[in-house]
Amino acid sequence: MTTLPQTVLLLDELAATYRVELAEGDAERWHRQLGRFHIDDVTAALDALQASPAQFMPTVGAFTDEVRQHVRRNGPTEPEPCAICDGTRWREGQSVTDGSIVYETVRPCEFCSPELLEAARAKVAETRKRSRGVNRDTLLPYRLGEKLAEAREGLRDITEPKSAAGGGA
Numbered sequence: 001m002t003t004l005p006q007t008v009l010l011l012d013e014l015a016a017t018y019r020v021e022l023a024e025g026d027a028e029r030w031h032r033q034l035g036r037f038h039i040d041d042v043t044a045a046l047d048a049l050q051a052s053p054a055q056f057m058p059t060v061g062a063f064t065d066e067v068r069q070h071v072r073r074n075g076p077t078e079p080e081p082c083a084i085c086d087g088t089r090w091r092e093g094q095s096v097t098d099g100s101i102v103y104e105t106v107r108p109c110e111f112c113s114p115e116l117l118e119a120a121r122a123k124v125a126e127t128r129k130r131s132r133g134v135n136r137d138t139l140l141p142y143r144l145g146e147k148l149a150e151a152r153e154g155l156r157d158i159t160e161p162k163s164a165a166g167g168g169a
């Protein structure tokens with residue numbers, strides 16, 4: 001994995017070499033391509049490029065090709081397992097207690113699964129937003145009980161004679 005700050009450093013280096021001014025969003029654009037490669041493979045491509053510099057700064061596509069060629073020649077550098085999650089992409093979350101039961105929870109690793117963590121956070125925020133201002137009386141279990149009572153009432157009307165339902169006059 002190559003991190004965004006590493007991509008920024010690489011771009012700065014390239015821009016300085018070729019005396020090119022970077023534009024807004026360049027780093028993100030490059031990172032989308034380079035992020036999936038190991039930093040050592042990206043650095044090797046940079047070294048190769050600087051050993052025999054071209055006249056113009058390579059495009060992100062050309063640079064990515066250079067990285068791919070390096071990987072093809074040498075095999076991909078195996079990533080070190082993440083120190084936070086040991087490469088599992090998940091880490092321990094807070095344990096939740098429900099009565100006497102303790103639930104161990106996990107959450108996505110912020111280094112290995114940032115998208116997943118972001119999605120989980122958005123989901124929690126959305127749930128909180130939705131549950132704000134909800135009248136407890138309108139929650140499903142209450143209405144379910146009401147509907148059940150109605151149904152029973154209806155059933156009794158059908159199965160029991162009118163005189164019995166009226167409690168006897």
Ligand SMILES: [Zn+2]
Pocket residue numbers: 082083084085086087088089090109110111112113
């Ligand atoms: Zn991790």
